[in-house]
Amino acid sequence: MVLELDSKSPKGDIKDRWDNHRFDMKLVNPNNKRKFDVLVVGTGLAGAAAAASLAQLGYKVKAFTFHDSPRRAHSIAAQGGINAAKNYKNDGDSIYRLFYDTVKGGDFRARESNVYRLAQVSVNIIDQCVAQGVPFAREYGGLLDNRSFGGAQVSRTFYARGQTGQQLLIGAYHALMEQVSKGTVELYTKTELLDVVVKDGVCCGIVTRDLSTGEVRSFNGHAVLLCTGGYSNAFYLSTNAMNCNVTAAWRAHRKGAAFANPCYTQIHPTCIPASDEFQSKLTLMSESLRNDGRIWVPKGFDDNRPADQIPEGERDYYLERKYPAFGNLVPRDVASRNAKTVVDEGRGVGPLKNGVFLDFSDAINRLGEDVVKERYGNLFDMYERITGENPYKVPMRIYPATHYTMGGLWVDYNLMTTIPGLYALGEANFSDHGANRLGASALMQGLADGYFVAPYTIGDYLSKLLGQPPVPVTDPAFAEAEAGLRDEISMWMNVGGTKSVDHYHRELGKIVWDRIGMARDKNGLEKAIAEIPVLREEFRKNVRVLGTPEGINQSLEKVMRVDDFFELAELMARDALHREESCGGHFRVEHQDEEGEAQRDDENFSYVAAWEWKGRGVPQELNKEPLDFEYVHPAKRSYK
Amino acid sequence: MTATQEAPGLTKNIDVRPINKPKKPLPFPLSLYQTAVGKKWVMALTGIGIMGFVFAHMIGNLKMYLGAEEYNTYAESLRELLHPIMPKHVVLWVMRFGMIGMFAFHIHSAYTLTLMNRRSKPQRYSRQDYVAANYASRTMRVSGILLAAFLLMHLANLTWGKVLTGKGFVEGEVYANVIHSLEQPLVAALYIVGQLALASHLFHGAWSIFQSLGINNPRYNGLRKGFAYGFTALVCGLNLTFPVAVLAGIVKL
Amino acid sequence: MRVTLKIWRQAGPSAAGSFSTYSVDDVKDEMSFLEVLDVLNERLTEAGEEPVAFDSDCREGICGTCGLMINGQAHGPQRGTATCQLHMRTFKDGDEITVEPWKVASFPIMRDLIVNRAPLDAIVEAGGFISADTGGAPDANLIPIPKPVADAAMDAAACIGCGACVAACPNGAGQLFTSAKLAHLNLLPQGQAQRWDRTERMVETMELFFGSCTNHGECQEACPKEISIDFIALMNRDYVRSKVKNRKLIGQSFP
Ligand SMILES: Cc1cc2nc3c(=O)[nH]c(=O)nc-3n(C[C@H](O)[C@H](O)[C@H](O)COP(=O)(O)OP(=O)(O)OC[C@H]3O[C@@H](n4cnc5c(N)ncnc54)[C@H](O)[C@@H]3O)c2cc1C
Ligand code: SF4
């Protein structure tokens, strides 16, 4: 069966679509709201915001997170800032401009209606956060400060030191805890979703495992919201937190939710390169470093001299050479790809030859060490703490790392997946960023979905269920799902292999990074599609999970997550292989012009690829949601 | 929520029980004394009172260097404070009761807070390297107990004239009594130890008062430590001169 | 280099715990301390011994999930960093490193090095929020906030909820965490309406779970975000004021 991908995108003038849609949606009477149970899985920005807002409206909410506190979700790590079309700087920003920039930045692979709505509600997000007490940076006059971020030509990014994600999440967490104290949200921490329960094609609940006791338990509800974040950890090494995973989204996919654009992954150019094979994760450093640092590698191959002994004439400032107009400030994907090219050529620097220099000596000479310290002091300290090198004396070494995943569960304009009653919010869905995300837009999207979109659209769905009690957890649908999970757990406990879960995760990560990373080609992708199942077979036969399924068992937690990454990785490769064009975060070596620039193919690939699960061992089936661009007309991105 | 509230909801699946029982709130201001932060206020306020006493006591004792007559007159004048407005001894007794009350509250709150801390920390680390906590701050309870013992000894010795009085105790002959006591090296040593305990207790306590009462302003915070050290040095330093002076024969009959 | 790790092992919340000693060679300067534990765990797994359970997530010092007592210091010997930011260049070849979980009555040990820090959430639940339901917020620039005030609130808000302050405190007191949460909200104009109520509730909930402050200042040294004990002073002042203010509010409701 081919899925019906109805985006439910409203018609009419783009400026009025959301308002009209809100008016058209059915409402639930305030007294009836408490008759509906809503399960919110994930308490990051999207989840905490949604759970709090739904509870404020009067729904009965249960919130789940595998963390020990909602405040630890990965959103906490975002540094840079959050965009909003406030135009406080009077520099010509507007909702339309943010909309335009996001569609263009996404390389024309996003749904216009969604993006416009995102830009619209961005304004309310800042108001909401300030009211909650988020201590955004301020100017001396007491008004909010903004900066320009990620190459935007206007200053629309709000920030709280280098801890914007933390402060926004704490704001949402506070709102959530207020509802917990009122008893309108029941909070389940250390509780991991491991299955989504679907009855008669409609989502009716979830099955979880309590990570402290090992108890398997079902929860029922009228609607389930997955706000479970992105899947960058398929690469093993990424800037994401150690525990980020695709399990929730993937298990929903296996129950029938289409997975969209898995090959759209974003690589961030300025991360600290891995130092050895035991490296567990990569650390991101703010992109702002590229404002004053110059990127270079030695001209010669296998040059082992320390940076200060390489004379000026033997250095290759490759970005400045190739892109005279933008130089070191080219967009993330361009900067990343070029770094990969020079490292692959054998001109990488550092002990493992896996980085490029980001040199501040010119900036220090020009501005003085004090100014550089004032601008980047804390980043320099962080770098020194991790590498033991002093960036005031020796150039920093940087290399790209996976950072964000634009792909995710397919959702319509209401954020509902292809399973009725199952929603996806935040990074877990695919909706707003197309093939590439602009800096400071993920936080905006998570909060938009959670505070201002889902609370309305869910009402429309629930209003039709009035008078229907939720499917009881004693229903065979739940029993079956629970039994399936118990079987899976005991299968893993009994593999009795020899190697740790991390070992296989690392091996998988190498394949994903090498073949489905920054630059992809047919050959490599086909190899990946062949190699991943082989490694997965070995993994399923030879992984070792010790201990018991009761109580804390971190290997058991990981093994199920890694198993899902295996299946996802294969789909990423297949998606990347089918998309015979280069766009945004997806760069196919075959599709570039003479100068190495990405070549999009709007005629054939202007669609969302939504993959439909067909069962274990059977390749997913491709469904297409065509994209129309009525307002922003596709044009080539150029940074020359 | 008031202090009566039940154990908070916490997360649904995780059971953590409070180690301290919620209390039925008494009317204000007694309710303050039911909470640890409130008790710290009481400790700080009584601490200030006791410090004031210790300071005045030290100043008064400096009269010792002016000779027997001055010193005895000073001691007698204490009994006649505010006399003739008030009958003799009354003000002194009021002050004495005040002091007893302050000591009682100071000690009781310290005792109950210590119990609370023990409940919170039943297990020690196999090793703990302190960075900020110093000897004085970690031995407040020890120095406190030492001080209480010293105080009793001091009262028995020079107020009631019952113990360690040396050549003899004569009511009203304050100057002679002091010298007779302190000229015994053992007694002088006890006084010196008492002063060292006082120094240690004040060293942390005098600073701690500001923190407990929330007297805090980044601009003047440096002065808080300075005050504590200065006060300790002044009071204990001068107090220490008394036994030394007697032993050395500078103050004599 | 080679290091010896003396690690607290405990099978479950009610099991008895004890130290086990492991030695790990091939430790590199660049490795983080938690990566050494990762390596140890892989080797233990391969040798058929259960890996050491420890918590971490972001590994960049912001999520507050990690937290170990390393050589008698919460988050290890380096100042102003979380356990995950500690690198092996701080240690020497041949060092013996003692690793313990937080040991505080209200943070029960769940397994090995993992403790349950739910009481910190309970304190927030008691009142650590500004009630501002979604939707009704006025324009963000309506109330200007002086930069120093916003900065001070941000200093307090930087707390990552790791619990090191409680763990390092000889009294097991929760003052630094609670005061940081309070100061963040109590300093901002938006937080004034609930200030006294919030202070009273949070302090009293804190006292259900933790010991009492004796002003050692050990928490401030252990705190990975270097949060100042000045906030504790602010909390102490606000608490007593809250007792007075709340009484007044009650008085007003019975005219
Ligand atoms: C280092 C870094 C810096 C960044 N900086 C920026 C920036 O400056 N600006 C910007 O806009 N974006 C930034 N981003 C991106 C942004 O932080 C994320 O995209 C966004 O926070 C995701 O929010 P979320 O709510 O969707 O998911 P998350 O915050 O990842 O939350 C996921 C939640 O789901 C829960 N969960 C997951 N799976 C399960 C399960 N199976 N069962 C139960 N619970 C589950 C988790 O416990 C967690 O609570 C950055 C990302 C990184 C990695
Ligand atoms: S105050 Fe510091 S030590 Fe305490 S929980 Fe917060 S960040 Fe951790």
Ligand code: FES
């Ligand atoms: S793992 Fe997040 S703070 Fe250490």
